[in-house]
Amino acid sequence: MAKKSSRDRMKNEVNAGSMADIAFLLLIFFLVTTTIDVDKGITVKLPPWSDEPPEIQQMKTRNVFSVLVNAQDQLLVRGELTDITDLRERAKEFIANPQRRDDLSTNPKNAIISLKNDRGTSYKQYLAVYNELKAAYDELWDEECLKMYSIPYSDDLPIAYKRAIKEKIPMVLSEAEPTNFGEEN
Amino acid sequence: MAHFQKKRGKASPEVSTASLPDIIFMLLFFFMVVTVLRDGERKVKVVVPEATQLQKLEQKSLVNHIWIGRPVEKFQDLYGTKPRIQLGDKFATENDIPLFLEQHKIKVPEPQRPQITSSLKVDGDVTMGIVSDVKTILRKSGQLKVNYSARPKQTR
Incomplete structure (x- = not known):
């Protein structure tokens, strides 16, 4: 009789009351360890390496927008000392040349931006300069896109549209080998 | 009146927590x-x-990371303060990069290999010398898609 009562007390279920607590514990662990960081950055395409020295192409001076960054992080744009805040506007004016000036590019297709830095240039400054030059192109693409398709430029644009815009305003940014100054040891 | 009272008595005052574990x-x-x-x-x-x-x-599996910066304090006795490269979880030199790229590449299915991007995570205060060296190595090993990792600017 006593045996029967003990069997009665036995239940066929596991107590699930603490399940929530266990789940909470795990949840808090994952909450703490999670870092939702999206990887973002400026994507560039490097030129392929060739062992032969590159052919020296003579460009018309008016088609070349030279940007030099020295080891003191100063900018020399087409021979003038320039502040980085003016770089974007100057680059845009050079590429588009809205007033058809003689000293700026003949056509966006011929425009070349030449970037050269020292080994001692800080990476921060280099990226800031690169960012401004990229921004100049992005803004021009945006304007062109609004003109052609009356929608702003974005990465989700159909490939044909993007190609048409980049056909009109190709991004040509040539980077020279850095000069060997001011590298820290 | 009695009718109402009866109903109130029947209603249970607690919210059911049975679905809490599921949530x-x-x-x-x-x-x-x-x-x-x-x-x-x-x-x-x-x-x-x-x-x-x-x-x-976009795709995390198509990205390999190259870190460049000064060693953290713990390792400064051993490695000094000169900028160094970190691949995976150990210090490396430029010459280790081709092997590192190759090791990542074999894990990626063949058709997607051209989309492999190298994410350069470089400290802002590092000079361009070491970055240029890494860039040259990347070009020599045919890894041309590069992403300079950066934070979005707060103002603007």
């Missing part, structure tokens, strides 16, 4: 899926600079 489990699974556990420790200090023209890196 918690749902949240738990969400966080388990989005969690990326840090692979290895950072041996170099990297604070990436700010920029505005950012692009998102």
Whole structure:
């Protein structure tokens, strides 16, 4: 009789009351360890390496927008000392040349931006300069896109549209080998 | 009157908590899926600079990371304060990069290999010398898609 009562007390279920607590514990662990960081950055395409020295192409001076960054992080744009805040506007004016000036590019297709830095240039400054030059192109693409398709430029644009815009305003940014100054040891 | 009283007596005052574990489990699974556990420790200090023209890196499996920065304090006795490269979880030199790229490449299915991107996580205070060296090595090993990692600028 006593045996029967003990069997009665036995239940066929596991107590699930603490399940929530266990789940909470795990949840808090994952909450703490999670870092939702999206990887973002400026994507560039490097030129392929060739062992032969590159052919020296003579460009018309008016088609070349030279940007030099020295080891003191100063900018020399087409021979003038320039502040980085003016770089974007100057680059845009050079590429588009809205007033058809003689000293700026003949056509966006011929425009070349030449970037050269020292080994001692800080990476921060280099990226800031690169960012401004990229921004100049992005803004021009945006304007062109609004003109052609009356929608702003974005990465989700159909490939044909993007190609048409980049056909009109190709991004040509040539980077020279850095000069060997001011590298820290 | 009696009718009303009877009804009030029947209603249970507690909210049922039976579905609570299910809700918690749902949240738990969400966080388990989005969690990326840090692979290895950072041996170099990297604070990436700010920029505005950012692009998102899409597929995580197609990205390999190259860290460049000064060794963190713990390793300064051993490695000094000169900027160094970290690949995976250990210090490396430029000459280790081709092997590192190759090791990543064999894990990626063949058709997707041209889309492999190298994410350069470079500290803002590092000089361009070491970055140029890395860039040259990347070009020599045919890894031409590169992403300069940066933070979005706060103002603007």
